Amino acid sequence: MSASSRGSSVRPTVYSRSVDEEERFGVIRMRGGRYEQPGLPLVGAAELRRYEQLVQRVARSLFMREHPKRKRAPRNFGQSISLRLTAIEEGCVIPVLSRTSSGEDTLFRSGDYLEDARRLINDALRGFNSESQQLDRKFPVDCLQELASFGRSFTKDEFVEFSDNGENAAIFDIGVRQRIQQVSRLESLEVELLLHGQVTGLRSDPQRFDFLTGERKLTGSYLDPATWSELHAFEGFAERAPMVALSVVAQQARSGEIVQIQDVLGIEAALPPEWASRLETLSQLRAGWLTPDSPPPDARSIDLAEQLLLACVDEGIGRPGIFPTPEGGVLLEWSLANVEIDIEFPPNKNFAEASWFQEDETGEGSKEIDSENIDALVDFVREAWV
C-alpha cells in the first residue's frame, strides 16, 4: 500500500476466516456513537465479553433447570460453551461470534444450551422492547444481574441489535437497561462513566479511596494494586487535592445517583497542568501575602474557580489569568483585545461577582451570579466574549 493510499481512506475492518453458518452465534449489530466508525472499539470488546458471560450464565441456569437433582453444572460446562470472535463484518460493527467445539458436547448437549440461552436472551430483550415492557417468563430470574451488567459502557446513542439472521432484531440500549433494572427491582446498576472530583483519602489494604464529587463524598474501591500510585499522585493531604477526571465502574441507583465506585479504569488531571499548577500556587499563599492583614485565598473560592475553569476547558474557553484577591478570594481575569471579563469568587459568599467592559467604552455590565451555577457563569463569559 502506498503512503497516499494509506492516508486517503479508512478501510472497513474485516478479519475473517470462513465462518460456518452452523457455528455462527446469531447476528449482532453494534450501532450508533462509537460504533459508527470502522473497527470495533475496544470498549465494545469488553461488552462482547460481558455478553458471553451472560450467555454462559443463562445456559448454566437452563441446564440446572433441566437437571433439578444436580447441585452443580458439569465441571467442563463453562469451557464447552465459550464464544470466539471470528470476524468483524462490514456495516456498523458486526462482530461475528462463533461457538467453540469442545468435543465433549454429547455428554450434556452444551451447544444446545448455548443456543437456547441466546434465543432466550433475545426473547427477553424483545419483551422489554414491546409495549408491555415485561420480562419473558421463561427467562431465569437468577440471571437478571448478568443481563443488567451488559451494556454498562453504552452511551445514550449506542445500541445493539440481536437477531437470528438479521431480521426481527431485539434491541438493547440504555432505555432497555433501565427497564431491566426496574423490572428486576435491582437497587443499582453497573455503569461506566467519567467523574470529576477530588481524591480525599486513600488506603491500600483494603484497596479503597474517598472521592469528593460536587457536594457528595463517595467511597470507592479499585481492583488493580497499581492504581494506588496513580490515585496517590492526586491525593490531597495537607495540601489541596486537585480536581481529577476519574474513569470508573460505578453503581448507579434507579434514581440515577451514583452510590459507589467499584473500580477505577483511568485517572488524569482534569485541568491542563499549567492551570492546575497555578491553582496550587494560590492554595499555598499564606496570610500576609500582600499586606500584613491579607488573608490567603479561601479554599472554597479556589474550588469554585477550579470548577469554572474545568467548564472552560470543556467549552473551549481560553485560559484566564488566575489571581488571588486582597480579600481572600480568587479572580479569573480574561484580558482580550478590546474586552475585559472578570469572574471573582469572594470568600464566604454564595455568589460570584461577574463583570465585563469594552475598552472603548461601548459596552459594559456586571452582576452577581450564584457561585455554584457554573453554567450561568460560563454563559456570562461567552456572552461578554462576543
Add this chain to the structure above:
Amino acid sequence: MSSNWVELQPGESIVPDGGEKLWRNINPGWIDAGAISKQAFLPFPKDDYQLSCARSSKVDAAEHHREFTEDFGFASVGVWSVTAKDVSEAELRSIDDSEAGYGQAKKPAGHAYIDYRSCESGNARKRSARHLREAAHKEHPLEEG
C-alpha cells in the same frame, strides 16, 4: 477629565501631567504566566481608592524597590512604571503626598498616589486600571542582555 475631583489636602500637590515616571511595586501574586493582573493598578476601598506609587524625580526605581521590600517588608517581584501622562489618559490624577502630614507615620521616599476617587463605578476603576497596566513598563530589576 473628571469634574468630580476630591479637593486636595494640605501638603498635597498635583504631579505635572507630563513624562515623569511613577514607580509601582508589583506583588508576585499579581503575575500569572507572565501577565499582570489589573489588580496591580487597582486601589481598593480600604485604600480609599488611592493607589500608592513613588515619583521618579525623587527616588530611583532600585531604591524604591529596596525600601519597599527591606524597610517595609512587603513582597515585590520588581518595579513597573507609568507616566503621569498615562495616568491622565486613564482619566485619573497623580498626587504627590510626600509632604502631607496625614497617613502612615513613615512613607516611602517620594510617595505619591494615583487618585481613583472620582471614578463613578467599579467598571470605571477597572477600565482605568487596565489602561495603566497596558501602559506599564518594567523598570527594576531589568534582565541582563
